[in-house]
Amino acid sequence: MFQVNDNYQKLPGSYLFSTIAKKVNAYSDANPDKKLIRLGIGDVTQPIAPAILDALHKAVDEMGRPETFHGYAPDLGYEFLRSAIAENDYKARGCDISADEIFVSDGAKSDSGNIQEIFSVDNRIAVCDPVYPVYVDSNVMAGRTGTYDPATERWSNVIYMPCTKENGFVPEFPKETPDIIYLCLPNNPTGTTITRAQLQEWVDYANKVGAVIIYDGAYEAYISEDDVAHSIYECEGARTCAIEIKSFSKNAGFTGVRLGYTVVPKDLKCGEVSLHAMWARRHGTKFNGAPYIVQRAGEAVYSEAGKAQLKEQVAYYMRNASVIKTGLQEAGYEVFGGVNAPYIWLKTPGQMTSWEFFDYLLENANVVGTPGSGFGPSGEGYFRLTAFGAYENTLEALERIKAL
Amino acid sequence: MFQVNDNYQKLPGSYLFSTIAKKVNAYSDANPDKKLIRLGIGDVTQPIAPAILDALHKAVDEMGRPETFHGYAPDLGYEFLRSAIAENDYKARGCDISADEIFVSDGAKSDSGNIQEIFSVDNRIAVCDPVYPVYVDSNVMAGRTGTYDPATERWSNVIYMPCTKENGFVPEFPKETPDIIYLCLPNNPTGTTITRAQLQEWVDYANKVGAVIIYDGAYEAYISEDDVAHSIYECEGARTCAIEIKSFSKNAGFTGVRLGYTVVPKDLKCGEVSLHAMWARRHGTKFNGAPYIVQRAGEAVYSEAGKAQLKEQVAYYMRNASVIKTGLQEAGYEVFGGVNAPYIWLKTPGQMTSWEFFDYLLENANVVGTPGSGFGPSGEGYFRLTAFGAYENTLEALERIKAL
Numbered sequence: 035m036f037q038v039n040d041n042y043q044k045l046p047g048s049y050l051f052s053t054i055a056k057k058v059n060a061y062s063d064a065n066p067d068k069k070l071i072r073l074g075i076g077d078v079t080q081p082i083a084p085a086i087l088d089a090l091h092k093a094v095d096e097m098g099r100p101e102t103f104h105g106y107a108p109d110l111g112y113e114f115l116r117s118a119i120a121e122n123d124y125k126a127r128g129c130d131i132s133a134d135e136i137f138v139s140d141g142a143k144s145d146s147g148n149i150q151e152i153f154s155v156d157n158r159i160a161v162c163d164p165v166y167p168v169y170v171d172s173n174v175m176a177g178r179t180g181t182y183d184p185a186t187e188r189w190s191n192v193i194y195m196p197c198t199k200e201n202g203f204v205p206e207f208p209k210e211t212p213d214i215i216y217l218c219l220p221n222n223p224t225g226t227t228i229t230r231a232q233l234q235e236w237v238d239y240a241n242k243v244g245a246v247i248i249y250d251g252a253y254e255a256y257i258s259e260d261d262v263a264h265s266i267y268e269c270e271g272a273r274t275c276a277i278e279i280k281s282f283s284k285n286a287g288f289t290g291v292r293l294g295y296t297v298v299p300k301d302l303k304c305g306e307v308s309l310h311a312m313w314a315r316r317h318g319t320k321f322n323g324a325p326y327i328v329q330r331a332g333e334a335v336y337s338e339a340g341k342a343q344l345k346e347q348v349a350y351y352m353r354n355a356s357v358i359k360t361g362l363q364e365a366g367y368e369v370f371g372g373v374n375a376p377y378i379w380l381k382t383p384g385q386m387t388s389w390e391f392f393d394y395l396l397e398n399a400n401v402v403g404t405p406g407s408g409f410g411p412s413g414e415g416y417f418r419l420t421a422f423g424a425y426e427n428t429l430e431a432l433e434r435i436k437a438l
Numbered sequence: 439m440f441q442v443n444d445n446y447q448k449l450p451g452s453y454l455f456s457t458i459a460k461k462v463n464a465y466s467d468a469n470p471d472k473k474l475i476r477l478g479i480g481d482v483t484q485p486i487a488p489a490i491l492d493a494l495h496k497a498v499d500e501m502g503r504p505e506t507f508h509g510y511a512p513d514l515g516y517e518f519l520r521s522a523i524a525e526n527d528y529k530a531r532g533c534d535i536s537a538d539e540i541f542v543s544d545g546a547k548s549d550s551g552n553i554q555e556i557f558s559v560d561n562r563i564a565v566c567d568p569v570y571p572v573y574v575d576s577n578v579m580a581g582r583t584g585t586y587d588p589a590t591e592r593w594s595n596v597i598y599m600p601c602t603k604e605n606g607f608v609p610e611f612p613k614e615t616p617d618i619i620y621l622c623l624p625n626n627p628t629g630t631t632i633t634r635a636q637l638q639e640w641v642d643y644a645n646k647v648g649a650v651i652i653y654d655g656a657y658e659a660y661i662s663e664d665d666v667a668h669s670i671y672e673c674e675g676a677r678t679c680a681i682e683i684k685s686f687s688k689n690a691g692f693t694g695v696r697l698g699y700t701v702v703p704k705d706l707k708c709g710e711v712s713l714h715a716m717w718a719r720r721h722g723t724k725f726n727g728a729p730y731i732v733q734r735a736g737e738a739v740y741s742e743a744g745k746a747q748l749k750e751q752v753a754y755y756m757r758n759a760s761v762i763k764t765g766l767q768e769a770g771y772e773v774f775g776g777v778n779a780p781y782i783w784l785k786t787p788g789q790m791t792s793w794e795f796f797d798y799l800l801e802n803a804n805v806v807g808t809p810g811s812g813f814g815p816s817g818e819g820y821f822r823l824t825a826f827g828a829y830e831n832t833l834e835a836l837e838r839i840k841a842l
Binding site: 037040052075078080084087095098099103106141147148155156157168214244245290307315316327 | 513551720
């Protein structure tokens with residue numbers, strides 16, 4: 035008789051955003067006249083930029099002619115895209131990353147979830163708390179996290195690095211030594227980040243203790259301050275300890291287009307074993323490439339026109355971030371993030387829990403946000419709003435919140 | 439100090455098609471004047487059909503307008519596509535599968551590789567031999583296959599079901615009881631299949647011994663005989679023992695477009711645990727949906743125009759299959775498959791091994807095929823040619839082979 039992977043049964047409840055969707059749908063069904071404004075999930079709302087649409091149409095046309103039709107893509111991505119990434123995201127910033135260290139994928143979420151596969155099940159992970167749920171959940175499914183204690187909302191074999199207003203949302207080196215350290219900077223969900231000098235300390239720490247940093251740079255495009263690193267490879271020594279995961283979802287609006295990439299430097303080794311070779315093997319065995327038309331769209335992100343149009347798109351969302359941040363401050367909230375990231379992290383008023391504030395905002399302002407506790411126990415008492423809405427809706431949401 | 443997943447180190451050599459690509463590139467570099475004809479990898483060559491191109495362009499346009507822009511897709515796929523699949527691939531054939539039992543993905547290879555994750559690492563798999571390498575390799579990576587014996591080319595904990603001309607390429611119930619049974623019908627690589635009545639026996643067997651059948655139906659569109667099942671759910675009892683994986687790659691030429699789906703019936707359970715819920719959880723955690731534009735392309739596959747155009751495309755490839763089959767027979771080869779599948783499986787002449795015949799054909803006819811031994815030990819002495827080439831090239835390849 036077949037048996038299932040019992041680790042799945044350890045997962046408490048369902049995926050955070052599914053839970054929110056169900057709650058919102060229930061409210062919406064019961065109150066069909068209310069106009070909800072969704073500033074919850076980090077999904078973009080601006081249409082795909084013209085330069086990218088052109089590339090998509092052109093690639094579709096190519097697929098319709100025998101002489102330009104493209105079948106199976108190279109496992110690791112088309113050279114035209116990998117070169118554009120290497121040139122623009124790395125060489126232009128002085129980072130020593132070559133095209134053949136870049137693995138193109140269908141998105142950063144897939145890569146974030148799958149990357150743990152190439153590590154031993156005995157390895158111990160460290161995560162910031164609060165944290166993007168995928169890092170922990172994918173390790174639960176693999177059996178790496180021990181047992182869950184509902185009282186503390188913590189896994190026995192996960193090292194938590196609290197990021198709260200008390201430490202300025204800067205994770206501290208943990209007391210116990212981790213094998214794998216997840217860092218998402220600028221951070222989802224808090225919208226905060228750390229300086230290049232602070233990141234360098236993490237790279238030094240990882241090299242010292244023999245840990246790998248899984249560096250999620252999905253929000254890199256939103257960095258506005260000079261002393262914040264756009265890539266972990268700006269830090270000396272990162273080639274021997276860091277894997278970087280990047281997304282096209284937030285800088286180019288590809289949440290529904292699906293494209294991302296992961297960098298595994300060839301210097302990253304466990305003894306003689308190359309992690310680059312392992313990830314290549316995984317890609318070759320369990321993945322069959324991102325769509326040709328989508329990879330052409332990715333290439334257009336790096337064209338002159340694409341860059342200019344996306345700069346405007348990022349500015350659009352960051353104007354929203356400013357509206358939210360200023361509006362909340364005017365309303366008397368304590369607010370974090372929103373400077374180098376499209377997320378605003380607020381302290382819930384009084385003794386309200388995160389879910390209480392979720393219900394309060396949903397019912398009284400018809401605004402959907404994300405409860406901080408959904409991202410981990412140290413997120414309790416916080417709440418996330420995203421800058422990815424339409425400008426007009428964001429203005430209205432803040433007017434409603436200020437009127438409460 | 440972090441450690442890697444040691445199971446990866448057990449994998450012998452590299453992925454079959456990467457090895458072939460390297461060999462072919464080396465030959466090509468050394469002989470730039472030779473015109474190679476590639477009938478090796480199962481990659482399509484016909485352009486995307488007009489009805490599907492129209493859907494792609496239309497969906498791209500939608501992505502460019504705020505009011506029709508699509509961000510994150512529903513985890514499990516858009517309702518419009520899941521309904522079209524349920525209606526056309528299941529209800530129209532009398533199969534009791536509903537839209538919410540269908541999980542849309544980026545392709546059958548990803549699903550084939552990932553599906554093992556929801557099963558216990560202690561489960562024992564059974565595979566046909568020869569077999570599509572992904573089934574075994576993904577289980578090796580998970581630590582489910584024991585140790586590899588290079589002498590027999592077999593894994594100690596895998597149950598092999600030889601499919602050779604001696605048993606008419608029909609797998610027999612294994613002596614040891616498996617937990618998970620991989621069946622790909624019509625078969626890759628042999629191009630053969632079994633009857634609906636024979637498949638019913640497998641469903642009955644799986645239900646009796648408590649095994650799950652992972653049914654890969656990627657080549658379903660090529661079935662020409664009436665007594666062959668288009669879906670395992672045509673068999674009674676399949677809802678309690680079978681997962682079906684389907685691809686748009688071969689019926690619609692989507693190898694570079696990337697779309698597939700997996701059916702997990704809600705009746706498939708291990709005790710109280712629903713495999714449907716587990717696969718939903720995996721999708722929600724480690725995947726973020728197939729691109730909107732690609733899902734619209736998938737919908738167009740089921741339009742009247744799409745169906746008509748794809749019927750012609752399948753007929754085009756099956757004419758190639760006939761050319762290959764007839765040509766090889768005229769040249770004195772013993773030939774199998776090619777009736778319900780786009781693959782032709784031939785017995786290598788004399789005492790030639792599969793790789794010797796690969797080199798022989800590459801060097802003397804400049805035709806690239808796939809060595810049968812690459813698909814498993816019982817594939818030794820066989821060789822695969824695919825019908826996915828251009829018609830003119832296929833004709834020329836066979837002229838060259840006949841002239842040897």
